Amino acid sequence: AINPPEPSAIEPSKPVKKSAELIKLMIHGVVVPKARPRVARNGTYLPPRYRAWRNRAEVEIYRQISEQNITHKFPLRKAALLIRLLGNHRTNSDIDNLAGACLDALTLNGAGVLIDDRLSCLPQLNVEFDPDAKETGVYIEIEPL
Template identity: 65%
Template sequence: MLTDSILTLPKPAQLDQLATRIHQEHQLCIQSPKTSLIHACNAGAVLIKARTVISATDWGNWLKTQCNLTEQTAQMYMGMAGKYSQVQDYIEQPVLPPKPESWLPSPRLLSELTVVPEAIAPEEIKHLESSAEAVPQSISLQQSPAPATPEIESVIDVDFTPIQANSQLHSTADLIRFCIPGAVVPKARPRVTSNGTYMPNRYREWRNRAEIELYRQMSQLRSEHKFPLQKAAVAIRFFGNHRTNSDLDNMAGACLDALTLNGAGVLMDDRLSCLPRLTVEYVSGTEETGIWIEIQPL
């Protein structure tokens, strides 16, 4: 994270160091879906520091010219830094490789790359900031022996869940449930350009939001299973107002990508050897819109 030594430098040097770090964390957030949440929080922490040394009149212009960021994106990063400051404590080691201690931002990064500022819609920012509560302070993976009839606490808000559990997956202590609010953005192929390969903005933003919600719910689970799961049966139910002209396989693919090791790390992979049974269903006519996911470890 940002060290206080940067703030002891002359102001021009401070701004150069801050801009370089913000730009690099922003690029890592875009290019590395597996660690995008961490890089977004890091960028937000640096932006909060930078906000204290830059006047309000110069803030927007500095973000655009020095960091290649819009004010909306910067505001989202700062909000995530405040709400998810301890999220790294809840991510399994196999999911996030350790960050080398010797890692330093490249001083040539801003001069070698040309990145178009990427705007994030205000409604997306508002939904992201209000979609999750603060991460709990302490989670213990070592649970005491369960009683003969354990009491199961639901991670999902009952008022938000307008559908019943999938009858094909029996309700047991091993059943893991997730609920992602909002309409799904179907899986999209990476765009290949002369400047490199990148994911479309709408799909990348939905993936980041879905993974944050999955991280939050994983931190509240009381499960003896170790993530990522090596083998499981999955049932996905789309309820509410989704785009009915979208391909169902792309909608399910977006959810599986968010669940696998390159996403939130709930599942090891979505290959047949890891996912021998998959059920997908669409339920219309509900007041709320979202995705209900049930996972049975095998």
């Protein structure tokens, strides 16, 4: 005699964990690496080329954030970040200086997206470089935690 299989107990459905809302930004053009402050008789200043890039990046971040329907309150207190450098950037630049420039543009003294770039606020940071991308710029993906 063949015994039919016993019906398996049906597990109650688990609540689906809502995935965090990703914030995606694209800043076109070559990223200017983070520069050391220069000291002069009249005080400390950042090089004009770096200041110009950072100001342009901050304006672009503001514009893109205002166009997205983001429900998070800014500045974010904790987030995971992906920075993907695309295209033709100076390959003799340190990757940490390129990422640092992007982080400076995102923090409270910049566009105000992140409260800070300390470890307690930014526990996960991935930086990638894709020299074969068709356009030059930086793609930033922010996952609020």
